[in-house]
Amino acid sequence: MSRPERGVQFAKSVKVIEWLKTEILDQIANLFRGIFHANQHMMIDSLSSLVISVYVMARRMGFSFRELDQAVIQKLREHIHEGHQLEQWYGDLSSLEEYVNKR
Known part of the structure; x- marks a missing residue:
């Protein structure tokens, strides 16, 4: 080019x-x-x-799409480990991590 x-x-x-x-x-x-x-x-x-x-x-x-997916999973794990309020109150982050890992 x-x-x-x-x-x-x-x-x-x-x-x-x-x-x-x-x-x-x-x-x-x-x-x-x-x-x-x-x-x-x-x-x-x-x-x-x-x-x-x-x-x-x-x-x-x-x-890549894969890199973004991996970064999202990593961010979810960090927030879960740090006790993010959405995880503490509703379990949303672990539910999302489980969903993302299954697809």
């Missing part, structure tokens, strides 16, 4: 990451609207779009 082509690819990657950042913010706003209106379809649609955008952003930043 020639220098100008690499420059174009770099600029394109930066533009895509910027677009993904706005997409994430837009989906957070949609999620809040869904919560406000108690619209379950809007909430699950926004949450699923957020997950997709985060995975794609990680890939565009040079991380």
Whole structure:
């Protein structure tokens, strides 16, 4: 790949990451609207779009989907070990870790 082509690819990657950042913010706003209106379809649609955008952003930043999954599992384990409140109160983090490990 020639220098100008690499420059174009770099600029394109930066533009895509910027677009993904706005997409994430837009989906957070949609999620809040869904919560406000108690619209379950809007909430699950926004949450699923957020997950997709985060995975794609990680890939565009040079991380594999597997690396992101492993980092999530590691973060879950850290929070469980440290006694995170969501784990203490509801067991959410260990439930999520179990789910992620089964897929």
